Amino acid sequence: MNTLEIDSPISLRDIEPGASGRIKTMDMPEETVARLAGLGICEGRNVKIVKHGEPCIVRTYGSRVGIASSLVNQIHVDVATI
Amino acid sequence: MSTSSTNVSSEHSNRVVLVGNPNVGKTTLFNCLTGLRMKTANFPGTTLDILSGKLSLPSGERDLLDLPGLYALDSANAEERVALDAILNNDSEKPALIILILDATNLVRNLFFAAQVLRLGIPTVIALNMVDLAKNSGVHINYESLESHLSAPVIPLVARKNTGIEQLIDRCETVLSENTAPALPKLLVSTENPDNNMLYTWAESVYESSVEHENATLGRKTEMADKFFTHPIGGLLAFMSVLFVVFYLIFSFAGIPMDFIDGTMGSFGEWVGSKLPEGLFQQLIVDGVIAGVGGVLIFLPQICILFFCLSLLEDTGYLARAACVMDKHLRRVGLPGKAFVPMLAAHACAIPGIMAARTIEDRQDRLTTIMVLPLLTCSARLPVYAMITALLFPASAAKGAALFTGAYLLGIIAAMGMAFLFRKTLLKGDMQPMMLELPNYKVPSFKTAFLTAYERGKIFVRKAGTVILAISIVLWALMTFPQAPVPSEEFIQDIPINGTQVVQQPQSELSYSFAAKMGKGLEPIIEPLGFDWRIGVGIVASFAAREVVVSALSVIFGVEGDGDDTSVLLDRLKEAKRPDGSPLFTFASSCSLLVFYVLAMQCLPTQAVTKRETGSWKWAIFQLGYMTVLAYTASLVTYQTLVALGMG
Known part of the structure; x- marks a missing residue:
């Protein structure tokens, strides 16, 4: 399996369902960042989009998290492609 | 990997604190450890009710406090923070022991939380819950390895089946007698303030060296089920069906104990009435006091059945899906997805509903929810609905059912409409964006459901019962x-x-x-x-x-x-x-x-x-x-x- 890193991070909103990416930046209030970190959505972590919509469902480690699409737009990831 | 242990000065504290993520079986474990002997403890500065029970150890009884479920210590809301500070960071009474419950099926994220808790420097025993589910789905955990990485005892258990509880109690006893703080894993002491990314890196490394997974199937069934349960239309239909079943249970089962309470209080009143000399005092006792007590107790079956069902639904993981599906719709009228549980509870009684609104972090969100909750059809409205239904459609069950449904819908629509109005006028403000875990589906614990129903019933009798009793005496006087x-x-x-x-x-x-x-x-x-x-x-x-x-x-x-x-x-x-x-x-x-x-x-x-x-x-x-x-x-x-x- 080859992993290809793309230079500029893209918004999590542009990731296809089933694809994943490594979180690069999270542009939101500190308090929200701390809460998302507890749920497994944190800089440096891999997340997979299960489905877009309202809320968007993201898979991270052993669980899924439903998050507002407004937050998804503010999360930027590096995409790992095969 | 670990530094030396330090002795902590908490000999005098009698407190043991149970901490863990939500959805990891914390309440089930709390019930296993304390049984029915629980009460709510309040801390100044917060309206949060913290459950407190007695933990029986060979060396004596300890107070076990059940902290609210948290994903991270630094992400608590204002009210939770007050409770956290009062319990964990209280210098005058540091807890003697933390029981940290972790979910074996979601270990990395739970280890992230464990890192935050271990850094508190309080003696800790780790209760690794749901090891059966982890094993069944191909996750094999090496407990010794995990223990050495965490520098704290790790007890595998299945709280739902009551297995591993004795071992947990034994280890708690040992750690309490040694009174040593956990030796922090090196990575966690080497940096003054490791950031979240570092904590996750540590959690991943611990996971990699302690866990083997063969073709892990964990969450696959959940993901398939979620395709339906979180579907915008399918999920809504599922939610309606679940609501229907819950209300069906309430209607079909609550009637029996309600009739019993009604009959018993009636006969009791008659009996007391026959023993007392006729007059105002007799009327006060029979029509005021006894009828008033009956008027309180009559709510209990519905409240207990509702909370029993809610507990089961929450335990299975379904409630999170329902909140997920409902969030979009509730948000349109300015209510958060979390308002959904209070709204469901308010269908039994607005009182537990309003109390359940505490989980909503934002004050504006919470106030809006509380303001509209009493519009939802509570069980006390049912006698009125039943009377009018019988009056209008004595012979047609279908028309009667339609009228009932109409009344429920009217309440829901009114609540939504008023919430929308309040958000546009009195309670303006930005809403917290949604973030909600969708835990793996699992078999619920009936014991937890039973205890939850019992505890809610108790809170109702104590907090609302006295007011209702007083009011029925006043009303008796007004009508006499x-x-x-x-x-x-x-x-x-x-x-x-x-x-x-x-x-x-x-x-x-x-x-x-x-x-x-x-x-x-x-x-x-x-x-x-x-x-x-x-x-x-x-x-x-x-x-x-x-x-x-x-x-x-x-x-x-x-x-x-x-x-x-x-x-x-x-x-x-x-x-x-x-x-x-x-x-x-x-x-x-x-x-x-x-x-x-x-x-x-x-x-x-x-x-x-x-x-x-x-x-x-x-x-x-x-x-x-x-x-x-x-x-x-x-x-x-x-x-x-x-x-x-x-x-x-």
Whole structure:
């Protein structure tokens, strides 16, 4: 399996369902960042989009998290492609 | 990997604290460890109720505190932070021990939380829950390796099946006797303030070296089920079906204990009445106190069944999906997805609903939710709905069901509408964006559900029961004084039965009371709604507790006995006439009365709870005011429209 890193991070909103990416930046209030970190959505972590919509469902480690699409737009990831 | 252990000075503390993520079986473990011996502990500065129980150890009993479920110590909301500071960072009484419960099926994220907790430097025992599920899905955890990485004892257990609890208690005893803080894993001490990214890197490395997974199937079934349960339409249909089943259970099962309570309190009242000398004191005890206690207990079956079902649903993981599906819809009217559980609870009783609104972090969100919760159909409205349904459609179950559904929907729509209005006017502000874990589905714990139902029932009796009892005594007085003079011809009224036969029926003593005077005073105001003074008395009498209207109408319409004979009451209501000889309860006036009782506050205990939760009478009075205006207007529109359509 080859992993290809793309230079500029893209918004999590542009990731296809089933694809994943490594979180690069999270542009939101500190308090929200701390809460998302507890749920497994944190800089440096891999997340997979299960489905877009309202809320968007993201898979991270052993669980899924439903998050507002407004937050998804503010999360930027590096995409790992095969 | 670890540094040396340090002795901590907490010999005098008797506190053991249970911490963990939500959805990891924390409540189940708490119940395993404490059984029924729990109470709620309050801490100054927060309205959060922390469960407290007794943990029996060989060396004696300890207080076990159940902290609210948290994903991270630094992400607690304002109220949780107060509780956290009072319990974990309290220098005068540091906990003697932390029992940290981790989910074996979601270990990396749980280890991230573990890192934060271990850094507190308090002796810790790790309860690794749901090891059976992890094993079944191909996750093999090396407990010794995990223990050495965490420098704290790790006890594998399945709280739901009560396995591993004894070992956990033994290790708690050992750690308490040694009184040593966990030796922090190196990575965690090397940096003053490791950031979240570092904590996750550490968690991943611990996971990699302690866990082997063969083709892990974990979450696959969950993901498949979620395709349906979080689907915008399928999920909504599923949610409606679940609601239907829950209410079906409430209706079919609650009736049995409710009849029992009703019957027992009735016979008890009669028995006490026969033992006491006749007079005011006897009436006060029988009609005031005993009837009041019965009026409190009668709510219990529905409250307990609802919380039993809610606990099971939460335990399976479904509630999170329902909140997920509902968030989008609730958000449109300015309510957060989390408002959904209080709204569900408010369908049994607004009181636990308002109490459950505490989980909503944002104050504006919470206030909006609390303000509209009493509009949802609570169980106390059911006797009124049942009476009107039986009055309108005695023979058709389908039409009756449609009327019931309509009443529920009206409550829901009104709540949504008012929430929207409040968010646009009184309670403006940005809403917290949604973030909600969708845990793996699992088999729920019936024991936890049972204990939750028990605990909620207890809170209800203690916190609302006393108010309801006091109010029923006041109402008894309002409806008793001033007393009737010796009966005179003036108050004998003709009531035709079966159309032809006419019997003499004396009006009850109620007609002389303060309540009757208030009802008569109300008549000009409520006439446009299709009501007369007798219904007015019913409204006055049920001002503090809406379900009282049925027994009040029984008294007003001269039904003999304790007012429980519904068929006699229904006959009397059907026969009731207006001064011009037309029937009092027409389709229009019955619908109008139904609409009034769907929307009117008519519940003082709820207001007492609103005051307690919002911190001021201002909100409680506002709630009463807007609901009364809303109920009046809606009833007026209903009655006048139906009459105009020729359905009067």
